[in-house]
Amino acid sequence: MIRLHHVPWGRSFRVLWLLCEMGTPPDEIIRYRIGERAMREPGLMDVSPAGRIPALEIDGITIFESGAIVQYLCETRSDHGFGRGPGDVERVRFLEAIGFAETQASLIEQLNLNHLFLRPPAKPSPTVVKLNTLRLADTLRALEGMVAGETFLPSGFSGADAMLGFNLFAAPYYVRMDPYPRLRAYWAALQARPAFRQAAEIEGPQAFYARDFYEVPVDV
Incomplete structure (x- = not known):
């Protein structure tokens, strides 16, 4: 079970x-x-x-x-073959990706909190939202330089891709992806995998984000 x-x-x-x-x-x-x-x-x-x-x-x-x-x-x-064990030449990059994915996801979580969950009389701080949005963009720029093809590691699909892929589903709600052609191609390749499509079918349409894009709020 x-x-x-x-x-x-x-x-x-x-x-x-x-x-x-x-x-x-x-x-x-x-x-x-x-x-x-x-x-x-x-x-x-x-x-x-x-x-x-x-x-x-x-x-x-x-x-x-x-x-x-x-x-x-x-x-x-x-x-x-989805892991990279001790002695594997790709192990360091594999472990880096696992940790990096959580660093990136923590910023998405903060933006989710500010954009989606704060209700009046509470309201998001434009300064905090702007800072976290810029930090998320920094991680995307870094990842753009790390990705070289349809999988994160040259040898093929691994758990690193499952970790990073979720972030690339969520990040475009907060950061425009036009400057990151490698990431857009990488994400498209991951979405085309049969197992991804199977998981997405189990999920059904996403109902978490109500907008296509969330701008940094303006302080009034």
């Missing part, structure tokens, strides 16, 4: 996608909505102590944090 605790089109998409790449989509998906009471109650809290997504029940254990889950899946199902 593989059970995924999941927010549609959230970071847990990384895990859903990677499981599809491995030919073992979850037997059960427990879906949550950000901010709903169920994320603070027993159930999710039993498998993810901070009440955060994703959490995965697999192999008789539970594991949370998408980076840890991706590395675990790659290591325990190494026959798929």
Whole structure:
């Protein structure tokens, strides 16, 4: 039994996608909505102590944090070739990508909070939103220089692509992607993968973002 605790089109998409790449989509998906009471109650809290997504029940254990889950899946199902173990010449780049993806995702999370979740009388700080948007753009510029083809690593698809791919779904809601042709081509190639399409079909249309693009708010 593989059970995924999941927010549609959230970071847990990384895990859903990677499981599809491995030919073992979850037997059960427990879906949550950000901010709903169920994320603070027993159930999710039993498998993810901070009440955060994703959490995965697999192999008789539970594991949370998408980076840890991706590395675990790659290591325990190494026959798929999606990990880069000790001694592999690409291991450093693989590990860098796992960490870099979370640095980037933390900025997206902050922008999600400011643009989507603050309600009157609270309001986002234009200065903070502008700073985080610029920082996200900096990570995209860096990633543009790292990506060389249709996969992050020259040897082919890996867990690094599952980690980074989620970010490239979310980042264009906050940063215009015109300056990043390599990233746009990379993202298009990832979306064309059969397992990505399978995971996207399981997800259904995204309902998280209500606009095509979120501008930095103006202080009035």
